[in-house]
Amino acid sequence: MTASKRDRQLEVVEICAGAGGQTLGLERAGFRHRVAVELDENAARTLRLNLQEVLGYGEKEAEDTVKVGDVAAPETWDATEHKGVDLLAGGVPCPPFSVAGKQLGANDERDLFAWAIELCGEIQPNALLLENVRGLSANRFTAYRQHVLDRLHEYGYIGDWKLLQANEFGVSQLRPRFVLVALKREFAEYFEWPTPFTEEPPTVGELLEDLMAANGWEQDQVDAWVKRADRIAPTIVGGSKKHGGADLGPTRAKRAWADLGVDAMGVRDEAPEKGWRVPEGVPGPKLTTAMVARIQGWHDIEPPRNSEATVADEFRWRFHGRKTSVYRQIGNAFPPPVAKALGVSIRKALLQEGERHTLLENTDRILDPVYKLLRGFDRPLTIDQIIEKLAKRGTVLEQPDVERRLNHLGHDFAMTVTVRSSGAIAYSLGEFKAFTGQEDHQRHDLFAQLRAKIS
Known part of the structure; x- marks a missing residue:
């Protein structure tokens, strides 16, 4: 490979960019943003501010x-202006696949995953990167994921899913993210998932000791807190505008924070001051947004002035907005170190670096055999017929498993159920319910009604 090809600036189009966690990680991996699209105005201001600083x-750029x-x-x-870009990336809204969001999938007005797949087919980037919550990896969404892989294959891509743990890439947080990477065939042969770091990330206490002492809290108090905060953090939850202000998550998460000596009922403006003592019935101090940002993989929101550059500056970022908005921007983000690791792997594949390997799945990769069977038949099938035909293909499923899969399919796909003269119930698979760009889709009305509450 020539030096000019290796040093070429790759370009990325990022959708649902948020406050820039993925933006920063991809930039540090060697991508330059051609465009970044974001719904929330405060997050967009944060993006513009940091693109410059x-x-x-440049300001206009x-x-x-x-x-x-x-x-x-x-x-x-105008997406058509970006055909053939090196990378299409994004963190589309998580609630359609999260337990907290009731896992409505294709029936959630915030679901943009299927639309992003169609966008990929339209602009034909060399690579696609989409990340979401762990819930998308559940059995509930096997057919949804199967549909995604099938569509990508139709568009000329080889796709793969993987559950990545943020703490394996230097982030002091238990934050699983389900990631889809797809590349055109000539690049897919060079792609390898990033290798986890060998070193463990610092504990919450080690990571935040200097910030916790920054406002004058006595060192013996800080030391005692650091000793108690001896593990990495639970998942930072940004939440949506549909829910309340800044706190660190649901009841189970609050208990985990309490074990670390953190009051998860809100976020402070400043670190504890001199003479501050833990109130009775409270596990410890609240975190500031700067502390939450560091746990998420960013570094100080306001780095010391006139200080020499450090390794921490690689993920330095500053946020725009009031405290609740800033907390939401941080909590909803993709940790920059994880985004960088993925970006480096994708960049190597696009530059065709490393060892070329044989693709295991170049056509039909089957995640949901019931979906694949029904999709290939133009007539309804009973459960007994489904079981029989799958067995001939080498897949053995019992009736309860088939029924469960049919139930899941009914959430995301139009399902026609007919009763035969014998009384047997037969099933046929119809259209995908998800929004993929249809002008008459219910998503438009729901989005307009709930616009102020969507984040």
């Missing part, structure tokens, strides 16, 4: 790069 974009509005609306940006 941290990543060296940063303004032109960040587009604000509904990513699926043509008036927000």
